[in-house]
Amino acid sequence: MAVPAAASVRDANRYRPAEVTGLADLLDRQVRERPDARALVVTGERVHLSYRGLAFLAEDVAARLGGAGLRPGDAVGLICANTAEFVVGLLGAARAGLVAAPLDPALPGSQLSARLMALGARAVLLDPSVPGVSPLPVPPAWPLRVDVSRAGTAAVVLEPGVCEVSQGGGAAGELSDRDALVLFTAGTTARAKMVPLTHANVAASVRNICATYELGPGDATVAVMPFFHGHGLFAALLASLASGGCVLLPERGRFSAGTFWDDMRAVGATWFTAVPAIHEILLDRSEREYPGPQAPPLKFVRSCSAPLNTATQRALERTFGAPLLSAYGMTESSHQATSEPLPQRGALRQGSVGRPTGVEVRVVDRGGHACPVGVEGEVWVQGPTVARGYLADGDESARTFVDGWLRTGDLGALDEDGYLSLTGRIKNLINRGGEKISPEHVEDILAGCPGVAEAAVFAVPDGVYGQRVGAAVVVREADGVGREEILRYCRDRLAAFEVPDRLELVATLPYTAKGGLDRKAVQSRYAP
CATH class of the missing domain: 3.40.50.980 (Rossmann fold)
Structure with a gap:
């Protein structure tokens, strides 16, 4: 009995676990089953x-x-x-x-x-x-x-x-x-x-990403993030190819906000992944460039590699009409360690980076003991995606990799359902007279202030308190928000010791090639 055409399409697009053991056989299943299907544009x-x-x-x-x-x-x-x-x-x-x-x-x-x-x-x-x-x-x-x-x-x-x-x-x-x-x-x-x-690390990471987002032959994306880092390499490129999807490589091999939506339509994209800085750019330009009903319908949008503030997340979801899923990972964990699930597979938690994806995550205190639910500590990761250590650096390997666990250096807490919320980096904490302040938390509050596009918080040396809180803020010209308005907004939402003592309005903030805030450049530029 012949299979109806519609059923054949549904079967072709239905999610099936990726069958890979490493980079060498990444294409084998697709070459065997769908040799003429498009892999790249x-x-x-x-x-x-x-x-x-x-x-x-x-x-x-x-x-x-x-x-x-x-x-x-x-x-x-x-x-x-x-x-x-x-x-x-x-x-x-x-x-x-x-x-x-x-x-x-x-x-x-x-x-x-x-x-x-x-x-x-x-x-x-x-x-x-x-x-x-x-x-x-x-x-x-x-x-x-x-x-x-x-x-x-x-x-x-x-x-x-x-x-x-x-x-x-x-x-x-x-x-x-x-x-x-x-x-x-x-x-x-x-x-x-x-x-x-290893090939085993790569295969485990790719399988986890494909399973988390149920990627399959019906999916396509645009390569936004550079392939020389794990975000673009694992999430956009390798997971797409392993699942039989398609990746559009932008002209000249780099992201362009001006051509992004044309690229998305050209490939029939169903999702994309980016860092918060790029999401902010797309959001700021959306009134002029987002094609609205002509945009391809998206299953989801993914954000990773840096914290995404809640205000931006909500605005992106309203604008693009798709859930925004936050994920978390590191180079040492072959990129993804946690992610928010697709809406039909679990609840979305505000401020969360989701649940573990194929690894075990725990939050520990300074003694290495597991913290109770909701208590902040250092995030540790263990599983098949975790690297064995660093090359030619035994001392750093011994500090970072402990009995199979990766000590991430990130601060966070787990809730009763295993969702992880990040609160900052241990090395970034500002010590103001004994009060430990997370720059990421203050940045999240600043980003929620109407008229603020971006914010970077840094430590300012101080002879009395040791350190004070400084902030560099980029504002949207059309909104005309001023320094005092921003500080009033902060005083209503932050503890007194968290409110920036120094606040500068700047034109732009420096970013790394990976797309994250360049905190070293911020510190050297604005802290002296």
Whole structure:
């Protein structure tokens, strides 16, 4: 008996758990079952690249890397924007058994080389269209281009003279063919830590993300966050490909608020994920640019990598007509550790980052004992997504990874249903005469003040109290809110010792490449 067409569509779009064991087989199920389905939409002309075509390109790169003398467990760098070159280079390295280390292409060449040398990368796959990167002093760079025709056919171009590889060394001696990735934490060259993630870590993370949001072949998204950090890499790219969905890579490989909604409509997006700063940008521009009824209907919107204030969350949900789900994770936990569930799978809790997704989460006191429900402590995470430690940094590994638990350095509390609420970072706390103040809490209050677009709270050195509270605030020009109005709003909602002693109105705030508030830059700019 023939299956009705409508039933076939429902079956194709029904959620099925992702079947992956790591990066190397990420595409296998889709190539086997849906080879001609679109995997990526690329270039300014929005060309569709199928799963079969993407797998072919990855195999081509894998063969060339192996032919150059690279062997399973060797480390290679990957310096690209969110382009087809990144995806093909990453998957090609994985299929060759190599360990890929994505890096921020905006870093100076000297810093890129320093990180690659510390890792012991034997070569680096480099998109030559990235400005200001080439040439790198070390290691040997392999210029990689993916030429995609309007018909969706593609070919890999590795430019002449790319067969050289370095001797390696560095931290790569701690890697094996069980490892898939090395991600660098945010920080300067000296302080950025190298996090090795195994294929098992990657697979567990991808499966958890797909299951949390019930991602499937009917889903599509636009790559907003950079792939050299876990947020964009795991949540947008890998989870989409593992579930059979589609990812649009914006022109020139970077987010543009001006083309975002056109991109969303072009791919038929059902969701997207971003940091709060980008959500704020989209919200501020929504009156001019949000297409309203012409926008694709969204199942949900996701926010991660920094706290999202309640006022912004409510405004986004009203504007986009979809639930906004907050998630929480770290590089060391292969990105996601908790998330709010889809509305049909659980309640949304105001101020929460949701429940654990495939890991165990506990909140502990200074002695390492579990805190009672509702009591603040440090958030610890344990499970199959947690890394084994840092490369070439035994002391920091011993401090951060304890008996299989990742000590996140974040403060939070669990409620009676296991939902986690974050209250700040331990290292960010302001000590005003013995009163411990969370900058994140004060920022959340400031962001709720009518007319305030963004806020950053920092410690101001003080001879009497040790530290006082400072704030840099960006206001919306059209609202004309002033300093005294903002302070009155704070006095009505904060304890007296939490109200900023210094409040400056500024044009913009500095952000890291990952999209989070750059607190070091804020401190140096406004605290003196």
